Amino acid sequence: xxxxxxSKFSLAVVRxxxxxxxxxxxxxxxxxxxxxxxxxxxxxxNSFHSKRAEDLxxxxxxxxxxxxxxxxxxxxxxxxxxxxxxxxxxxxMQDFSASYGRNSxxxxxxxxxTRIQIVKLLETLRRFxxxxxxxxxxxxxxxxxxxxxxxxxxxxxxxxxxxxxxxGWALSIPLVNKLANKLKSEPLKSDFTIDLKHEIALYIxxxxxxxxxxxxxxxxxxxxxxxxxxxxxTMFSNFLPVCGDPVxxxxxxxxVKTCRKFHRDRIPIVKQTWEGEATLVEYYSDxxxxxxxxxxxxxxxxxxxxxxxxxxxLERFLNHSSSKTPWLVxxxxxxxxxxxxxRKLLSCYDPNEPVFLGERYGYGLGTGGYSYITGGGGxxxxxxxxxxxxxxxxxxxxxxxxxxxxxxxCFSGLGIPITHCPLFHxxxxxxxxxxxLAHQIPISFHKHWNVDPVKVYFxxxxxxxxxxxxxxxxxxxxxxx
Numbered sequence: 001x002x003x004x005x006x007s008k009f010s011l012a013v014v015r016x017x018x019x020x021x022x023x024x025x026x027x028x029x030x031x032x033x034x035x036x037x038x039x040x041x042x043x044x045x046n047s048f049h050s051k052r053a054e055d056l057x058x059x060x061x062x063x064x065x066x067x068x069x070x071x072x073x074x075x076x077x078x079x080x081x082x083x084x085x086x087x088x089x090x091x092x093m094q095d096f097s098a099s100y101g102r103n104s105x106x107x108x109x110x111x112x113x114t115r116i117q118i119v120k121l122l123e124t125l126r127r128f129x130x131x132x133x134x135x136x137x138x139x140x141x142x143x144x145x146x147x148x149x150x151x152x153x154x155x156x157x158x159x160x161x162x163x164x165x166x167x168g169w170a171l172s173i174p175l176v177n178k179l180a181n182k183l184k185s186e187p188l189k190s191d192f193t194i195d196l197k198h199e200i201a202l203y204i205x206x207x208x209x210x211x212x213x214x215x216x217x218x219x220x221x222x223x224x225x226x227x228x229x230x231x232x233x234t235m236f237s238n239f240l241p242v243c244g245d246p247v248x249x250x251x252x253x254x255x256v257k258t259c260r261k262f263h264r265d266r267i268p269i270v271k272q273t274w275e276g277e278a279t280l281v282e283y284y285s286d287x288x289x290x291x292x293x294x295x296x297x298x299x300x301x302x303x304x305x306x307x308x309x310x311x312x313x314l315e316r317f318l319n320h321s322s323s324k325t326p327w328l329v330x331x332x333x334x335x336x337x338x339x340x341x342x343r344k345l346l347s348c349y350d351p352n353e354p355v356f357l358g359e360r361y362g363y364g365l366g367t368g369g370y371s372y373i374t375g376g377g378g379x380x381x382x383x384x385x386x387x388x389x390x391x392x393x394x395x396x397x398x399x400x401x402x403x404x405x406x407x408x409x410c411f412s413g414l415g416i417p418i419t420h421c422p423l424f425h426x427x428x429x430x431x432x433x434x435x436x437l438a439h440q441i442p443i444s445f446h447k448h449w450n451v452d453p454v455k456v457y458f459x460x461x462x463x464x465x466x467x468x469x470x471x472x473x474x475x476x477x478x479x480x481x
Contacts, residue, residue, distance in 0.1 A: 033122050034064060036105035036130070038073045038096070042087065042165065043112055045078040046355065046419045048243070048348045052112040053078075063118040073100075084412055085365030087420075088193050089200060090183065097180030100173065105130040107176055110168040113238035115224055120233040124218040125170065133175040135204050137163025139215040140197070140433040148195050148427050152202070161212060162201035166439055167219040168234040171204075175211065179204065188366025194426075221439040240423065240441035246343035249279040251351075253325045255313045258294065258333035259301040260287035266333040267292055269448065273457040277339035280325065284313055299399060307406050308399030310375075314386050326351035328381045336453055337378050337444040338461040345421065345443060346380070354385035356411055360420035363405060371417075372408025376446035377424035379404065388414055429460055 039060060043053035057074050064071050077086050085091050089109070096107055106125055110116065128134050142149060142157035153160045163169035171179075193199060204210050220232035229235055258267060267283065275281055285294035286301035297312040310330060317328045327346060331337055349355050357380040358373035365371070373379045394410035396403070411418065423443040425432065428451055442460055 033105075033126065034067055034072050034118070035070060036103075037122075037125070038075065038100050038104050038107050039116075040075045040077065040107060040109045041112060042089075042109060043076040043078045044087075044419055045417045047350060047353065048241075049112060049419065050076075050078060056110075056112055056114070056116075060116060060118065063116075067118070073104075078417075084371055085362065085369065087360075087371070088196055088362060088365050090179070090188060090203060091366055093176060093183055094180045097173075097177045101177050101180070104173055106170050106172055108168060108170045109165070110234065111166050111236075113236060114166060114168050115235045115237050116168065117233050117235075120218060124216060124233045128172070128214075130172055131174060132172065133178060133211050134170070134172040135163075135175060135201075135211045135213050136171075136216045136219070137169035137213055138167035138219040138221065138435075139213055140164050140436055142433060144430065146427065146431040148431055149198050152198075160201070160205075161215065162198045163213055164219075164221060164436060165197050166236045167221045169219070170216075175204070178210075182206075191364060193362030193365055221435070236439050239439055240341060240344060240443075241348045242344045243348035245347060246340075247327065247346045249277075249339075249343065251325060252278065252327045252329060252339065252343065252346070253280040253317060253321055254278045254282075254339065255317070255328065255330045256281065256283045256333055257306060257309055257313070257330065258283055258285045260285060260289075262333050263287075263289055263292060263294065266448070267294075269453050270333065272454055274337050274339055274461065277463070280321075283333075284309060302400035305398070305400035305402045307396035307401035307403040310403035310407070311396055314381070314390060318383070318386050318390060323383075326383050328383070328386065329378055330375070330381070331378045331444075332376055332446065334448045334453070335376060335378055335444055335446050336457045336461055338442070338463070340463040341423075341441060341443050341461075342380070345423070349382070349419075351382045352384055353382060354388050354414075354416045355380070355382040355419060356385050356407070356416060357381075357419045357421055359422065359424040359426055360418050361404075361426075363408070370408045370412035372404050373418055374426045375404040376426045378444045379407070385411070385416060388416065429456060 041053045041056055043050060053076050057076065060074055061071050080086055080092065100107070108121070128136065139161040140163065141161050145151040145154040145157045201213055205212060218231065218233040220228065220234055221236040222228045222232060224235050224237055256270060263285070283292055283294040284297050286296060286299070288294055288296040297309060297316070299308040299312050302308070313330060329342065349357065356373060359377040360371050361374045362371045363369045389410055392410065392414055394413060396406055408418065421443070423440055425442060425445045428445055428447050428449070429437065445456060445460060
């Protein structure tokens with residue numbers, strides 16, 4: 001419609017009418033575009049996480065109400081599929097294509113703590129031709145080749161970009177349809193899922209036959225109160241979840257797995273770093289040494305796996321520790337951990353529920369496998385989870401079986417979900433992108449190889465004054481939401 005100025009209208013009236021019609025066109029455009037986006041929240045079934053995902057869902061719907069009566073489609077991953085591999089996203093592509101391949105333009109993924117400015121998101125996506133294949137996100141990259149990515153792109157790891165899930169990421173429907181067709185003709189064959197964001201980017205790239213990630217500066221992980229927030233379509237709100245007073249020191253029992261050959265080099269590191277943060281700590285070895293002291297569980301040491309030792313620890317915790325101790329943490333002797341921060345995190349979980357918490361990996365999830373908590377970053381169990389596990393009679397098939405994977409199989413068989421927390425880390429700080437760690441207050445790292453573990457602890461994990469400041473800041477953010 002063109003705007004003109006008949007003599008009976010003043011110039012001001014015509015100007016206002018033009019502005020109204022322009023605003024109406026924007027409103028109608030936003031309304032239409034909103035219906036073309038499917039929001040997928042990468043949620044979890046644990047009660048704490050499902051509530052946070054539902055809070056985000058309500059926040060999106062509340063924003064959408066001002067744009068029209070028809071609300072956007074929002075999916076929660078943990079509600080979509082009983083299959084344990086839904087969290088790896090790719091097994092859902094065929095469902096996305098079948099359900100939304102003809103009536104949508106974008107699938108937008110986000111985490112439960114991603115905060116979305118709907119109008120800004122729509123403005124951002126409008127820059128990209130929805131008829132083409134797009135893979136959008138905040139770009140991460142490795143500064144050096146790393147074991148968690150199987151040393152991919154070893155000559156120059158910075159060339160390969162992958163999305164930071166905390167900032168949200170998007171796939172255009174033409175790309176979703178292409179991936180669905182590929183998965184239909186060539187089912188997933190991957191054995192292990194270690195770093196999902198990197199592995200999804202690799203799969204989409206298809207060795208150069210698919211699109212690279214396109215960096216989108218409006219997809220942010222800045223704090224909600226950051227001066228940069230005005231330019232962001234997405235932000236991130238939770239560096240370390242805190243839901244109340246930290247759990248008491250006496251409520252966490254820490255079990256350290258070790259063996260005689262590491263008594264002299266690894267145990268002193270534990271004592272120099274995090275041991276003082278814990279009240280209840282025991283060292284389990286193949287040799288009783290009173291100076292540490294260590295406890296011989298009667299399980300021979302193995303070069304790998306340590307399943308027999310881990311299950312002996314679980315039984316000892318259930319049968320010999322105080323029945324009032326609700327939490328057990330099992331770590332390796334080269335795990336660096338902040339018990340101070342873990343106490344804060346556990347304020348968000350109900351120990352009366354069967355909780356199995358840590359950094360989640362997967363095995364054979366494209367073909368009906370299972371998830372597991374990788375042991376190096378630390379495994380956290382509620383007493384309730386251990387009771388259900390041992391009552392099931394699920395056990396190691398050998399003493400040197402991989403304990404973390406056997407535990408994953410057992411809990412999967414019991415229908416007890418693995419709860420993922422990205423603040424636990426299987427590797428060293430330098431094995432993760434700096435931008436990824438920038439929006440975390442980490443709880444653990446693993447391995448002493450080629451690093452000064454004492455320096456790593458005091459740089460990344462030791463209690464600091466800013467921890468208390470950040471906790472108060474995050475409480476204010478939650479109150480504002």
